[in-house]
Amino acid sequence: MRCILVGIKTKEKKDKELKQSLSELEGLVEAVEGVTLGKLYQKKDIPDPSTFIGKGKVKQLKELIEGTKADTVVFDADLTPVQITNIEKITQANVLDRTDLILQIFSQRAKTRQAKLQVELATLQHELPRVYGQKGKALSRIGGGMKTKGAGEKIGEIKVRTIKDRISKIKKELEKIKKQRYQQRKWRNKDPNILKVSLVGYTNAGKSTLLKKLTKRDTFVSDQLFATLDTKTSYIAFPDIGKKVLITDTVGFVKNMPKELMDAFMATLEELEDADLILHVIDISDENWVEKMEAVEDILKKINVSDKPLVVVLNKIDKLVPSPEYIEEADHTMLTGDRETVVISTEKGWNIDKLHNILRKYALRKDTVSVGG
Numbered sequence: 001m002r003c004i005l006v007g008i009k010t011k012e013k014k015d016k017e018l019k020q021s022l023s024e025l026e027g028l029v030e031a032v033e034g035v036t037l038g039k040l041y042q043k044k045d046i047p048d049p050s051t052f053i054g055k056g057k058v059k060q061l062k063e064l065i066e067g068t069k070a071d072t073v074v075f076d077a078d079l080t081p082v083q084i085t086n087i088e089k090i091t092q093a094n095v096l097d098r099t100d101l102i103l104q105i106f107s108q109r110a111k112t113r114q115a116k117l118q119v120e121l122a123t124l125q126h127e128l129p130r131v132y133g134q135k136g137k138a139l140s141r142i143g144g145g146m147k148t149k150g151a152g153e154k155i156g157e158i159k160v161r162t163i164k165d166r167i168s169k170i171k172k173e174l175e176k177i178k179k180q181r182y183q184q185r186k187w188r189n190k191d192p193n194i195l196k197v198s199l200v201g202y203t204n205a206g207k208s209t210l211l212k213k214l215t216k217r218d219t220f221v222s223d224q225l226f227a228t229l230d231t232k233t234s235y236i237a238f239p240d241i242g243k244k245v246l247i248t249d250t251v252g253f254v255k256n257m258p259k260e261l262m263d264a265f266m267a268t269l270e271e272l273e274d275a276d277l278i279l280h281v282i283d284i285s286d287e288n289w290v291e292k293m294e295a296v297e298d299i300l301k302k303i304n305v306s307d308k309p310l311v312v313v314l315n316k317i318d319k320l321v322p323s324p325e326y327i328e329e330a331d332h333t334m335l336t337g338d339r340e341t342v343v344i345s346t347e348k349g350w351n352i353d354k355l356h357n358i359l360r361k362y363a364l365r366k367d368t369v370s371v372g373g
């Protein structure tokens with residue numbers, strides 16, 4: 001996917017917000033293995049009903065697409081079906097909005113049947129209005145002959161009906177799965193020698209980098225051994241105590257998460273139910289880190305995992321202090337309440353050993369708990 005990003009600047013939006021929002025969007029593009037070839041901004045308080053951005057901007061966009069050989073335009077906004085259709089017609093490129101991208105990421109990450117269905121449901125619900133739009137498009141394009149007009153209408157209607165049928169089927173199945181899950185959980189194999197750890201946190205907190213760092217430092221690590229597992233899972237071996245720590249990355253939290261995607265998002269986090277320990281990774285250099293931390297905690301509560309052991313990992317301390325001697329752990333721990341907290345820099349490798357030891361401690365503890373119970 002070769003993308004051009006389009007950001008809209010409204011009166012209330014500060015330049016900094018616009019930039020942050022677009023770079024977050026660029027991150028989403030990367031997450032679906034796309035590349036960003038260009039960015040376009042427009043000042044506009046009221047979107048154009050037919051093309052969202054103004055006519056002149058659309059022309060500029062078309063030129064940029066041709067110049068960069070892009071095939072996709074990603075809008076940092078939610079477009080109406082009419083706007084999508086029109087822009088696609090003019091630019092000959094695929095048009096996506098923020099929700100489309102997030103849905104693509106979710107569908108890549110969804111692993112369980114429930115998560116997959118939840119994402120499919122959200123995708124269909126997002127697509128339905130566009131199919132209505134297509135129905136209209138087919139009719140107006142064919143226009144003339146009665147015969148073809150009838151056929152066009154029929155195809156559109158069949159599509160709508162098929163989607164609606166699928167939606168109600170999925171909803172029924174999700175109900176069924178919900179009931180079964182409680183039973184299944186009781187039977188899940190609990191290997192005392194494997195500690196399952198999940199990394200959670202806001203997007204860009206450094207989860208994926210930390211996963212690499214934590215597992216790379218161990219010479220026993222080979223991702224290939226776990227080829228059947230999701231690629232986002234890696235492990236640390238502690239051969240001296242006969243333990244393995246299995247660490248799973250999760251989808252990051254994003255700003256402006258469309259409300260209709262919340263269920264699907266929470267479904268991608270479902271595997272957290274299996275976790276023995278949660279590492280909440282936070283970018284301590286982000287001025288809004290407390291707010292973001294609370295947003296993540298809210299979600300953890302909603303998916304009923306807030307009673308699990310959790311360690312707060314305050315990352316990127318290298319952006320605030322010049323060397324590890326300046327790390328004042330006590331100060332930060334005060335800010336995160338009574339939870340176990342470790343301040344690290346993944347990039348510089350500061351305190352990674354400390355975190356490693358915490359994982360080791362929990363791996364040992366799991367055994368004790370299992371033997372005891």
Ligand SMILES: Nc1nc2c(ncn2[C@@H]2O[C@H](COP(=O)(O)OP(=O)(O)OP(=O)(O)O)[C@@H](O)[C@H]2O)c(=O)[nH]1
Nearest residue numbers: 202203204205206207208209251252316345346347
């Ligand atoms: N300065 C500094 N940068 C870091 C550190 N850890 C990670 N980063 C950078 O932060 C950015 C985001 O890191 P990721 O690991 O992709 O973040 P993530 O939490 O996986 O993000 P999502 O997958 O979007 O949820 C990257 O550019 C990293 O290089 C750190 O300790 N210090």
Ligand SMILES: [Mg+2]
Nearest residue numbers: 207208249252
């Ligand atoms: Mg990541």
